[in-house]
Amino acid sequence: MTQEFLPNPTPNPQTPFPGNPPSEPNRVPLKVLVISTPQGVSNTIHTFYRLGYAQVSEWSKPQPTQNPGEVMSILSRRIQVD
Template sequence: MTEDFIRDSSPTPNPATPVPSTPPPDKRHPLKVIVISSPQGVTRTIHTFYRLGYAHVSEWSKPQPTQNPGEVMSVLYRRLRID
């Protein structure tokens, strides 16, 4: 008769606890936009992209010299959603 009052020791699911799920696959692909020119050409192009609403000036890497004298490059990294 005492067995009727013993609690079941198995855990009961709590409906308020979220069920872990696997995240959806990332459909974004890495994208690099590289601008190579004179320092003035790179700066002008970065500002043009900004005026077009494509990227803020601060999103671009600091211009780095290339192997060619008087030439620099700057890179913008993005993740492009492809459905």
């Protein structure tokens, strides 16, 4: 299950980020990873929602880590950089 979070093999330096449209050269991928107990992850996701940063549905389903009682969830989005 945690394989969803494993990084891709080393990309070719000349290959753009997957899904990085040429029309958005100043936008880069951002991933926010939260690792805690299931309640800690849920509380953090809901805090981001209350702050207006991300919808609850934008986060991945919590996945177990190698540590008992610990899960992780990821939010992926593109951000503007100047």
